[in-house]
Amino acid sequence: MELLDGYDMADLRVGMIASHSALDVADGAVEEGFRTLAVCQEGRDKPYVKYFRSCRTNDGRIVSGMIDEVMMLKKFKDVLGPDNQEALRKKNVLFVPNRSFTSYCGIDAVEDEFAVPLVGSRNLLRSEERGDKKDYYWILEKAGLPFPEQIEPEEIDQLVMVKLPHAVKTLERGFFTASCSEEYYQKAETLLRQGVIDQDGIDLARIERYIVGPVFNLDFFYSPLTEMIELIGIDWRFETSLDGHVRLPAPQQLTLNESQINPEYTVCGHNSATLRESLLEKAFELAEKYVAASKEYYAPGIIGPFCLQTCVDKDLNFFIYDVAPRIGGGTNVHMAVGHPYGNALWRTNMSTGRRLTREIRFALEQDKLEKIIT
Template sequence: MYKSKIKNQKLKNNTYTIAVIGSHSALDVCRGAKDEGFKTLVIVEEGRDKTYADYFKSRGPSTSSGPTGCVDEVLYVDKFKDVLSVKIQNELKKRNCIFIPHRSFEVYVADYDAIEKDFKIPIFGNKFLLRSEERTEKVNQYDILKKAGIKYPKIFKLPKDIDRLVIVKVPEKARSFERAFFIADSHNSYKHESETLIKEGKITKRDLEICGKARGVWTKYMAQKRVFDTGLLSPTEQAELCQVVKNKVPDLEDLIQEYVDKYLY
């Protein structure tokens, strides 16, 4: 009975196509979509397409294995931002697409107003929450955590207030959509570490000052796991594991090694 219900649901799912920008977690999205019986489409730029158009292209069963790959179709654009164009959105509508947003979608489009007003394709989730990822937004992820009653690390508004180990997050100079991290435990160590990164050309003084006006830049450091399990509570009210990702934030082992490198050699 249960298997029959699952089979029927997958047949219904096949009338929809899961669409995603060809970057970030696109392969994870497509693999999960295929497992649930959906068709998949990846939006790609010329020259950045082989992963999806060739290597992970969906293929039928062979003599030695079952079906392989997870990308049924690729849709080419000149720039990822073209996903907002009427032409591309019409192509997505023809395929009955449900769009899965990820961080690269936000970064390459780089226009939350346009995403909210002009992107008419159904999105899994709430597109009006995407901008809350930005710590510089008036209402951001910390407001959501606070309203939900979820604890988060103590935030320091000014470097002079730092009185314990904190982690500082600043946009990289070369890749503004990526963040540079450094650790400090006082105002003096903050000045030393930030000035070093500025001299090395990894961050800019301007970005450091801008981030200083945003909440959540200097947060109490908390020892973390090397990997994170991420998941969600699905519409069927079941907890689902989505992926396991490596944590880029320094853990306790990294801090010990950094101390050894700085002071013992």
């Protein structure tokens, strides 16, 4: 908040790591009248530097694109360098945390070293680190929310999901499924041998009940200004190589060799969805409980976008298997066009990025920036 005293509020920029959901945030920011700044890493900068670069008229009106300025770095984590932080503050940047920010910079540095105002709840970002003492499962339990129960390796008597990091693609998943203890040990051994997972990963793995049913990522927004919850959209994800597997007939799946037969779960795209209306009531109840618990255990609680990642079982029960306490990774699916729920609520195209930056605008107009910045 002290840093904001030095800011020129008439010349704010919305900044973010150029990855994950950056395009949605930048698109929304431009719609809401802000300039944008993308923190790029060399070698993965083209979409931002070249292809979605903004073009404006002399008087500032947007003609095309949405990335106004770029900070080019060798590595994303260089954004933590004091000079780079200083440069962001000089440009009056309000920074929107996404998953790439926390993954590449590290949660400790995000909490203790990044002296730039964040739009969102900085302390809650840690709850996403699976295995931490007060991780999202802990919050879900406190909130009385349904999540897939944990199962010990020796007690596997139904299909389970084993969650651990990929050994080589360190920011990706080395997830696998098993329906009994024997299959668990045998698959773990195969994947260890293939170098997909490592022993450290297995020791810390979370084994939980596999929910057989469709996936809905509920992209919610909590406004600290109105104290209201909004459902902006719903997405679900394309994952490799799982989605390739399900497009093969069963007999062909069974012919896959050892290196192909266990699907990986790396997100590579998104799609849009809606819920049957009778499930909406339950969906909002999940969000209400999550918001209340976040306020109680992680004051000031959730600020802005969050994503409840759910599966729905055959009896139409929701199970939350992951919570993103920040903008979700699937919101590009409603970038610029919005989503049926967000649009219906706001009577205009409303994506998560736009809703987030509209909140910044409202906070500025009401002189309540302190409610959305940490």
